Amino acid sequence: MxxxxxxxxxxxxxxxxxxxxxxxxxxxxxxxxxxxxxxxVRLWEILPGSWFQRVQNPHNFWRAWLIDACLGHADNRQVVFQEWKVGSLKPCFIDHGFLFGGADGTHRPKAARSRYLDPRVYGNAPVPQLSKYAKTIHEVFPEILRSLVQDVPAQWKTTSAIASFERYVERLSEPGLCEGVLDEILQAYSHVSNPEAIESRSIFAPAFAGLQVRMPATQL
Incomplete structure (x- = not known):
């Protein structure tokens, strides 16, 4: 428009x-x-803890975190929950404006940065499925992303924007990159949840120094 x-x-x-x-x-x-x-239609942005069991396909939060971390999302994952059926909540993943290194493309966020703020929605990590998904991201996403960007209006394709986009798409093609990012988000999650909730897995990436889980009062 x-x-x-x-x-x-x-x-x-x-x-x-x-x-x-x-x-x-x-x-x-x-x-x-x-x-x-x-x-x-009723929508929620923040849920009480007892409602997370009503969320449809909570494993999609892990998949979103993995994609965000691979593509340099420099903001916490934003989600709106929509009442889909009686007793069921459908998560709608929104606000992707800080992908590819943030608004100006210069940020180098750690994998923990793009986690949804309330870790209770994640539950147990579906590690086997996530490992397969990491492989899919590595093999399929570069071609898909480059195809999608062709439909972006020419006036939006600034030199800096395209450079930032290409930098992160090229990263997806690096052997072991997505697998390493998966290890990082599992390591990051272990800092904010019960470590026993994480399935056994070797961690190759260095541990994160810590997570900032505060929410500014203005956002509340």
Whole structure:
């Protein structure tokens, strides 16, 4: 869609927040994503602990973490939970603006950075399935990502953006990269949960110094 300067000035809710500072978007061609939910649909951003057992396919949180970590997501994973069926919550993974090294492409985030803030949603790590998924990311994702980026408008393909994108796509092709990132997120998770909840696995990556799990009051 085409967005005017007047619309941007009159609707500060569409501004981008980079390190808690508002950044005014540029007018012109903009990406419009589908709204989650609808009339009569209930959504949650933060869940009480007893509700996590109602989340559909919680293993997708592990898969999202692995993808985020491989592609340099420099922000915590954002999720909105939608009431899908009676007693069931469907997670919708949103806000991917800090992939490929953050808004300016210069960040080098550790794997722990892109974890969903409440670790209780993860449960036991499905290590065999994640190992297969890491192989899939290594073998399939580079081609898929390069195919998808062809549909991005030319005016969005700045030199710095393409360089950041290519840097992380090339990383996916490195032998053992995705497997090493998987080891890192398992190691990171062990710092914020009961270590016995993690299935036995050799850890090749160095241990993380620690995790920052605080949420700023403004986000609450």
């Amino acid at each position: 085409t967005v005017s300067d007047q619309f941007i000035e009159e609707n500060p809710g569409c501004w981008i927040f980079n390190n808690q500072k508002p950044v005014q978007p540029v007018s012109g061609l903009a990406f419009g994503s589908r709204v989650i939910g609808g009339a009569g």
